[in-house]
Amino acid sequence: MLRSIYDIKTVTAELDHAEGLNFGPDGNCYAGGEDGQLYRISPGGEVSSYGQTRGGIGGVCLDASGNLYACSYGTASVEKVSPDGSVTSHSAGTTDIPAVDPNYPVFDAEGFLYYSDSGDYYRPSGRLFAVRPDGATMHIFGSHLQYPNGLAIDPSDSWLYVVQSTAHNLIRFPLLGEGRVGEPETYVRLPGVVPDGIAFAENGSIYVACYSPDIILRVLPDRRVETVVQDLGSDVLNRPTNVAFQPGTTNLWFVNFGGHSMRYVDVDEHGAPLHFPPDEPNEEPR
Numbered sequence: 001m002l003r004s005i006y007d008i009k010t011v012t013a014e015l016d017h018a019e020g021l022n023f024g025p026d027g028n029c030y031a032g033g034e035d036g037q038l039y040r041i042s043p044g045g046e047v048s049s050y051g052q053t054r055g056g057i058g059g060v061c062l063d064a065s066g067n068l069y070a071c072s073y074g075t076a077s078v079e080k081v082s083p084d085g086s087v088t089s090h091s092a093g094t095t096d097i098p099a100v101d102p103n104y105p106v107f108d109a110e111g112f113l114y115y116s117d118s119g120d121y122y123r124p125s126g127r128l129f130a131v132r133p134d135g136a137t138m139h140i141f142g143s144h145l146q147y148p149n150g151l152a153i154d155p156s157d158s159w160l161y162v163v164q165s166t167a168h169n170l171i172r173f174p175l176l177g178e179g180r181v182g183e184p185e186t187y188v189r190l191p192g193v194v195p196d197g198i199a200f201a202e203n204g205s206i207y208v209a210c211y212s213p214d215i216i217l218r219v220l221p222d223r224r225v226e227t228v229v230q231d232l233g234s235d236v237l238n239r240p241t242n243v244a245f246q247p248g249t250t251n252l253w254f255v256n257f258g259g260h261s262m263r264y265v266d267v268d269e270h271g272a273p274l275h276f277p278p279d280e281p282n283e284e285p286r
Helices: none
Strands: 009-012 021-023 029-032 037-041 047-052 057-062 068-072 077-081 087-091 102-107 113-117 126-131 137-145 148-153 159-164 169-177 185-189 194-200 206-212 215-219 225-230 240-245 251-256 262-266
Touching: 021 057, 021 240, 021 251, 029 057, 037 057, 068 102, 068 113, 077 102, 087 113, 087 126, 102 148, 113 148, 126 148, 126 159, 148 194, 159 194, 169 194, 206 240, 215 240
Parallel strands: 057 102, 194 240
Antiparallel strands: 009 262, 021 029, 029 037, 037 047, 057 068, 068 077, 077 087, 102 113, 113 126, 126 137, 148 159, 159 169, 169 185, 194 206, 206 215, 215 225, 240 251, 251 262
């Protein structure tokens, strides 16, 4: 699986320190900048604006109507951005437990939106929230996770996988339905790296972008870990954060938080399909 940095292709170098990326039902890629900009990037690399939010953006995901859900560390909320550019607060935690540092969102097959709330980088204080299809937010786990970051749901829709950046591992929670999760288990330890974002291949392999060092890993279904590509010079990979598969291809896209570029590498396998639930009304901040 080892790739050279010469195998990496550039999509665009016009982004403002993007951290999260994801594909929508229209086949375009979406990402957010550190000043709240939202970008739409075509498969050919054309960049256009998809709106402006009120704070720096972490991870993003979309529903079937093209509404974008952006984890905003600038406003401590998940913001919903409609195709017409209007922005509303979709979730800010619960009344009793407000969100501190929303980081990454993902939809399940039932239309529940899970998101990580990373908390303090140096003190275990992270949580998981889930937003019901009717817009109500639930606190579903913990106040002691170690900087929960990227999320992904496995191809069988049975597990929610969570990166713990400062624990240097990947944990997973059984999905119990209706936004509920069971007790977590450690799936794989990743010593020596700071994992950030993850994406599933169809066969169950997990691709992991690491903020440090500049490396992308693959966790095989038998839990063996191998290197996909590493950049010792931090030129082509520069603080890679999130990864996502371009639909219908074997291209794994990633963004460099340490620069302005979005790139991809062909990994010879397709990504697992994402969930794009129908839009549900949610007019009041939660």
